[in-house]
Amino acid sequence: MDWEEKPEINITPLVDVMLVLVAILMLTMPMLLFEERIALPKGSKQAALSESASIVIRINAKKEVWVGKQKFEYDSFPDSFTLYANQFPERNHKVLIAADGALGYESVIYILKSVKAARFTQIALITDG
Numbered sequence: 001m002d003w004e005e006k007p008e009i010n011i012t013p014l015v016d017v018m019l020v021l022v023a024i025l026m027l028t029m030p031m032l033l034f035e036e037r038i039a040l041p042k043g044s045k046q047a048a049l050s051e052s053a054s055i056v057i058r059i060n061a062k063k064e065v066w067v068g069k070q071k072f073e074y075d076s077f078p079d080s081f082t083l084y085a086n087q088f089p090e091r092n093h094k095v096l097i098a099a100d101g102a103l104g105y106e107s108v109i110y111i112l113k114s115v116k117a118a119r120f121t122q123i124a125l126i127t128d129g
Contacts, residue, residue, distance in 0.1 A: 054094040054095070057109060077111065081114050081118055095123045097112060097123065100124040
């Protein structure tokens with residue numbers, strides 16, 4: 001054994017791994033930043049939902065929420081709808097949500113989450129055809 005021999009570190013595998021990681025990063029980065037605009041479908045005319053045993057929620061462009069003929073405030077809808085839903089103990093009714101096309105995605109999801117929080121499982125969005 002030669003005690004005066006200096007150890008050498010081979011950095012070639014490290015450089016190879018780093019170059020592969022940089023190549024992967026360069027290939028995936030444009031896909032992460034790309035945003036594709038999509039047009040949502042209007043719906044299909046194949047099957048119509050029956051109106052029997054269903055709760056219809058309508059939201060207009062002014063964010064006025066109607067459940068049947070009863071008006072609810074948009075901001076307090078989750079609590080009000082939970083109280084309203086207590087008259088349906090089995091929660092097996094269909095809930096149909098008809099939202100104005102001018103409403104933002106967040107507004108419709110707010111109502112959808114409130115209905116799901118009230119433990120209804122059969123929820124559908126009404127389209128114009």
